[in-house]
Amino acid sequence: MRKLFLTVLVVISLAVLVLATQVNLSIMHTSDIHGNVFPVDYATGKSSAVGLAKVSTLLKEMRKSNPYTLAIDTGDLIQGTPLAYYYAKVDSSGENPMIAALNHMGFIASVIGNHEFNYGPSILERAIDEADFPVLSANIVFESSGEAAFTPYIIVEVPVEGDTVRVGVLGLTTSFIPNWEEPKNIAGLSFLDPVSTALEYVPQLREKVDVLVVAYHGGFERDLKTGAPTEELLGENVGYQILKEVKGIDVLLTGHQHRTIAEVIDGTVISQPSNWGKVAGKIDLVLEKNNGKWEIVDRSIVQVSMAGYEADSALMAMFQSFEDRVQKWLDQPVGIAIGDFYIDDPLVARLADNTLIEFVNRVQSSVTGAPISSVALFTNDIKGWKTGPITIRDINAVYIYPNTLKVIKVTGADIKAALEKSAEYFTYEDGEIVVTNSWINPKPLHYNYDMWEGIEYIVAADRPVGERVLSIRFMGKPLEMDGEYEVVLNNYRAGGGGGYTMFQGKPVVREVMLEVSEIIANYVLERVAVSATLDHNWSVGTGFIHTVGWNETLRTISEMYGIDASDIMKYNPDLKRVERIPAGTKIIIYKPALEEVPVM
Incomplete structure (x- = not known):
C-alpha cells in the first residue's frame, strides 16, 4: 500500500544570477475535490463553477506569476461524482482520472482522506501506484507492525537562484475513519491520534526544513480566534488542537468539513478551500535569508473562487472520451x-x-x-x-x-x-x-x-x-x-x-x-x-384535541363534528370504551388534507 517519497527535488527552470536574499513562495491548496474534474453538476447536468479543470487554470496563472509555486491536495479526491463511481465500479481499465489530473497539474502531494477508502483497498492501492506524487498520512499505520502504511511526509527542495528552500509537508488524516468506513475496507490498519503524531514528527521536520506545512484531512469545531465551540462534528476538535498544541507549524492545510477558511493565527497560515474545487487556497510566503537561514517575514492567504475562471481545455481533453462514456452510462x-x-x-x-x-x-x-x-x-x-x-x-x-x-x-x-x-x-x-x-x-x-x-x-x-x-x-x-x-x-x-x-x-x-x-x-x-x-x-391536515364531556359517546362526538366514528378511532387507537368514554379523556379530532390513495 505504501509508495515512499521522503524527499523530492522540484526542478524549476530559472536563470541563475546571484544568490537570493529574498524569495516569494506560493502554495495552491485544494481539498475535498470528490471526483470533480469537469465544470458540471452531475445532479442537474448544468455547468457549474467546480472541478480541477478550472483549478488548473488558476494554477497556471499562479505559476506564470510566480514560478516558485507548489500545489498540495488534502484528500477526499477519488470519490464523489458519477465519474469517480464509474471508474471504481464499472470501468477501471485506464488510469484513475483524478490521479491522472493531479499528475498532469504537477501536484507535489496529496493526503489520504476518509473517502479514499470507500471503494476498497485495491482501488486505493492502484491510485497510489499511479500517482507521480506521494499520498501522505503519518498517523495511519499497519495494525501488525505499527509502521506507517503510507508515506508520512515529503521534503521538497526548491532551487532559488543559486540557493535552495526546503519545504516539509507532513500528512495527517482524521482518526475517526473506523466510525464511518466498512471494516473490510480498512482491515489491518490502525488510525493513531493526529495530534500525538504531529507532536512526534513536527520537531524532527522543523530541524530539516525552512518551511513546515502540516496537511491535515480534518477540520475544526472551534472558532480559530476565540476557541468558542462552533460545529459539533465528530473528531473535529483535532484541527484546533494541532493549531494550539503543536509548535513550529508555518502552514496548516485542512479539509473534510467543506468550509472556506483563510486565516493567519499566531503566525500560522490556515486554509480550508471548501469542496469540489469551488475555490482554491492561494498562500503566499515571503522568505528572507538571514545569517545563512531562510525565515518567513510575511505571509498571506486568500480563497479564490473558480466562478471567474475558464476550464483548462487541455486538461478536459485528456478525459473527454471517459466523460462521454460516463454521460452515456448515466442514462443506462x-x-x-x-x-x-x-x-x-x-x-x-x-x-x-x-x-x-x-x-x-x-x-x-x-x-x-x-x-x-x-x-x-x-x-x-x-x-x-x-x-x-x-x-x-x-x-x-x-x-x-x-x-x-x-x-x-x-x-x-x-x-x-x-x-x-x-x-x-x-x-x-x-x-x-x-x-x-x-x-x-x-x-x-x-x-x-x-x-x-x-x-x-x-x-x-x-x-x-x-x-x-x-x-x-x-x-x-x-x-x-x-x-x-x-x-x-x-x-x-x-x-x-x-x-x-x-x-x-x-x-x-x-x-x-x-x-x-x-x-x-x-x-x-x-x-x-x-x-x-x-x-x-x-x-398533514386540520384538527384539534377534544376534551370529552359528561356522558359523551363516540356517536355523539362523531355527530358533533361531522366525522365518521371510524376516523375518530383511527386517530385514537388507544381509545377502548366507545359507548361511555370517561369525562376528561383527550381525543384527537383530525381530518387529513388528502385522502389516502393506495400505492399501485
Missing part, C-alpha cells in the same frame, strides 16, 4: 421500478406520505440500521421516476446534495420539536393549507421541511405554531418524550442545520460517509428491482 438502466416513485405535485408530496420519500427513508434505515429516518424533498423540481428503468442520473436528480448520513441518539421530545419545526412550513389561510411565505420568500427553503419514516404522526396545520403535532407513535405506542431513540439524518440536519437546534450536540452513534446518492445507487444495483411502497404513516 441500473434497476427496475415496480410502481411509481414519482412526484406530480410537490405540495401534495409534502402533505402526506409518498412513495419516493418513503423509499429514500427506507434506504437510509436499511444502510444504517436506525429504525427512524427523515429526509426532505429538496426542491420543487425533483420528480423521481415512474414504473420501469431507473438510471444513475435519475438517482442523482433525486438526491442533489453531497450529504452523508449520521445516526444520532435523541429523545422523544427532540423528535416532537423537530416535527413542530417542520410543521411551520404550512399556514392555514381561507380554509386552505398553503406554504408559509417566509419559507419561499426571499428564497425557497423546501429542503428544511422533513418527512419521517419509522414513526406515525399527524400534523394539524390550522393549530398554533408549536402545537401542531397531534400524535406521534412508535411501534404502535405513543412516543415517550423522555425515551431515547436512534434516528438517521443527513449530516447537515444532524448538526442542527436549517434551524433544527434540537439535534445539535446529540451523541453520534454511527456514520456512513458515502454520499446518499451513492448509497441509493448501491441499494438499487444490489436489488435490481425495487417496489414502491406506501404505509401512510404520516399526513
Whole structure:
C-alpha cells in the first residue's frame, strides 16, 4: 500500500544570477475535490463553477506569476461524482482520472482522506501506484507492525537562484475513519491520534526544513480566534488542537468539513478551500535569508473562487472520451421500478406520505440500521421516476446534495420539536393549507421541511405554531418524550442545520460517509428491482384535541363534528370504551388534507 517519497527535488527552470536574499513562495491548496474534474453538476447536468479543470487554470496563472509555486491536495479526491463511481465500479481499465489530473497539474502531494477508502483497498492501492506524487498520512499505520502504511511526509527542495528552500509537508488524516468506513475496507490498519503524531514528527521536520506545512484531512469545531465551540462534528476538535498544541507549524492545510477558511493565527497560515474545487487556497510566503537561514517575514492567504475562471481545455481533453462514456452510462438502466416513485405535485408530496420519500427513508434505515429516518424533498423540481428503468442520473436528480448520513441518539421530545419545526412550513389561510411565505420568500427553503419514516404522526396545520403535532407513535405506542431513540439524518440536519437546534450536540452513534446518492445507487444495483411502497404513516391536515364531556359517546362526538366514528378511532387507537368514554379523556379530532390513495 505504501509508495515512499521522503524527499523530492522540484526542478524549476530559472536563470541563475546571484544568490537570493529574498524569495516569494506560493502554495495552491485544494481539498475535498470528490471526483470533480469537469465544470458540471452531475445532479442537474448544468455547468457549474467546480472541478480541477478550472483549478488548473488558476494554477497556471499562479505559476506564470510566480514560478516558485507548489500545489498540495488534502484528500477526499477519488470519490464523489458519477465519474469517480464509474471508474471504481464499472470501468477501471485506464488510469484513475483524478490521479491522472493531479499528475498532469504537477501536484507535489496529496493526503489520504476518509473517502479514499470507500471503494476498497485495491482501488486505493492502484491510485497510489499511479500517482507521480506521494499520498501522505503519518498517523495511519499497519495494525501488525505499527509502521506507517503510507508515506508520512515529503521534503521538497526548491532551487532559488543559486540557493535552495526546503519545504516539509507532513500528512495527517482524521482518526475517526473506523466510525464511518466498512471494516473490510480498512482491515489491518490502525488510525493513531493526529495530534500525538504531529507532536512526534513536527520537531524532527522543523530541524530539516525552512518551511513546515502540516496537511491535515480534518477540520475544526472551534472558532480559530476565540476557541468558542462552533460545529459539533465528530473528531473535529483535532484541527484546533494541532493549531494550539503543536509548535513550529508555518502552514496548516485542512479539509473534510467543506468550509472556506483563510486565516493567519499566531503566525500560522490556515486554509480550508471548501469542496469540489469551488475555490482554491492561494498562500503566499515571503522568505528572507538571514545569517545563512531562510525565515518567513510575511505571509498571506486568500480563497479564490473558480466562478471567474475558464476550464483548462487541455486538461478536459485528456478525459473527454471517459466523460462521454460516463454521460452515456448515466442514462443506462441500473434497476427496475415496480410502481411509481414519482412526484406530480410537490405540495401534495409534502402533505402526506409518498412513495419516493418513503423509499429514500427506507434506504437510509436499511444502510444504517436506525429504525427512524427523515429526509426532505429538496426542491420543487425533483420528480423521481415512474414504473420501469431507473438510471444513475435519475438517482442523482433525486438526491442533489453531497450529504452523508449520521445516526444520532435523541429523545422523544427532540423528535416532537423537530416535527413542530417542520410543521411551520404550512399556514392555514381561507380554509386552505398553503406554504408559509417566509419559507419561499426571499428564497425557497423546501429542503428544511422533513418527512419521517419509522414513526406515525399527524400534523394539524390550522393549530398554533408549536402545537401542531397531534400524535406521534412508535411501534404502535405513543412516543415517550423522555425515551431515547436512534434516528438517521443527513449530516447537515444532524448538526442542527436549517434551524433544527434540537439535534445539535446529540451523541453520534454511527456514520456512513458515502454520499446518499451513492448509497441509493448501491441499494438499487444490489436489488435490481425495487417496489414502491406506501404505509401512510404520516399526513398533514386540520384538527384539534377534544376534551370529552359528561356522558359523551363516540356517536355523539362523531355527530358533533361531522366525522365518521371510524376516523375518530383511527386517530385514537388507544381509545377502548366507545359507548361511555370517561369525562376528561383527550381525543384527537383530525381530518387529513388528502385522502389516502393506495400505492399501485
